[in-house]
Amino acid sequence: MPINPLISANINLTPEQRHVLELAFNRTLRKLNLVDRNDPICEIVARKVIEIEATGVTNAVAISEIAFRQLYPS
Template sequence: MPINRLLEASELTPEQRHVYELAFNATLRKLDLVDRRDPLCDLVARKIIEIGSSGVTNALVLAEIACKQLDPR
C-alpha cells in the first residue's frame, strides 16, 4: 500500500497514520481505484499527505478534499 511506504520515515503518531490510511482508502473507493499498483494510487497517497500536513485531521474531510482536487468533475 503506497501510503504506508510514504509514511515510514514520518514522525506521525500511530493515530495520525491511521487517519491518513482511512482517508487514503476512502479516496481510492470514491475514485474507483482498485489496483494498488496503479501509479494513481501513489498520487492519491501523496495528495492525502499534502492535505494532512496543512492541518486537516479528519479522515473524511481529507478524502473529500483529495477527491475534489484529483477528480474535479
C-alpha cells in the same frame, strides 16, 4: 501501492495520524474506483492525502473529500 511506505518515512507522525491517513487514502481510492494498488495513480493519491493532512486537516473523511475534489474536479 499502499500508503504505508510513504507515511513510514515520516517518523514524526503519531499512530493516530497514521491511522487517519490510511483511512483517508482507502476512502479516496474507493471514491475514485481505484482497485489496483499497483496503479501509479495510487501513489499520486497517497501523496495528495499526506499533503492535505500536513495543512492541518485531521479528519479522515474531510481529507478524503478534499483529495477527491482536487484529483477529480467536476
